[in-house]
Amino acid sequence: MNPSETIIQNVTNIVSQRMADQQAGHGFDHVRRVHRTACDIQAQTGGDRFVIELAALLHDVGDAKFHEGVERSAEFSRQILGDLPVDTPTIDHVAHIVDNLSFRKHDTAEELSLEGKIVQDADRLDALGAIGIVRTIEYGATVGQPFHIAGHDPSDLNGPKTGAGHFYQKLFRLREMLHTDPARQIATERERFMKTFLTQFMSELAD
Structure with a gap:
């Protein structure tokens, strides 16, 4: 396994554990599908595969529905990636994606990168x-x-x-x-x- 694959596997394990109690169609099974779909779209459109995989895996790790109405995915993404050998620009990119992804925020969300648009598309397709x-x-x-x-x-x-x-x-x-x-x-x-x-x-x- 190369370093990027090792990081992806570590993030997968961490998110799976953190989301073990989340259900109602917003559990880790949803994250798995979004990850797979995002990778499929990336194969056809391009974009930074590593960023896309990280953002897809982390996009619901702090879903507001399970944190008293407060969206914490960007915060948790920074915590998780900060403990792994991931450079700061990549962490910032992933955090920006997960913080501007949700449907409820679309009127106030900042413009997404290509990678963010791919993950958002995959999330909405689910x-x-x-x-x-x-x-x-x-x-x-x-x-x-x-x-x-x-x-x-x-x-x-x-x-x-x-x-x-x-x-x-x-x-x-x-x-x-x-x-x-x-x-x-x-x-x-x-x-x-x-x-x-x-x-x-x-x-x-x-x-």
Whole structure:
């Protein structure tokens, strides 16, 4: 294993341990998928692979949902990487990415580098498709949010919060917010699947 691979493995182990108790679609399984997707996109678009892998692994290590509403991923990233043989410019780059990645911050986020855009695309793709459906249902079950309310049109953006409504309020907006062509191609397929699922779901309710 070369030095970069050793660092990646160490970060993987540390993040896996730190996120062991995080669930609701935001656990280490999510991080693994984002890491894999980010690497796939990088292979087609370029960018610094080492920075991309680190940022993908660390992007949710301090997720606000598990730290009393305070986003701490950049802080924890600096702590973790500071204990490893990673140079300061790389640490700063990774911290900037994870601090400006989340959907909730998109109105105030600073411009991302190519590496940051790739990781952000990979993160957003994980909210789409079959995995996206399961994550929505898991999260709703955790916070007591129903997937659907009888008589409510989920496409009504002013209606009550539901899992199905979340598709229209956020998830179906993600494709237009992606940066890279490979990500947009994946998103198109996954969004189509989700719409087919919703059509079938609403059809069965009407039977």
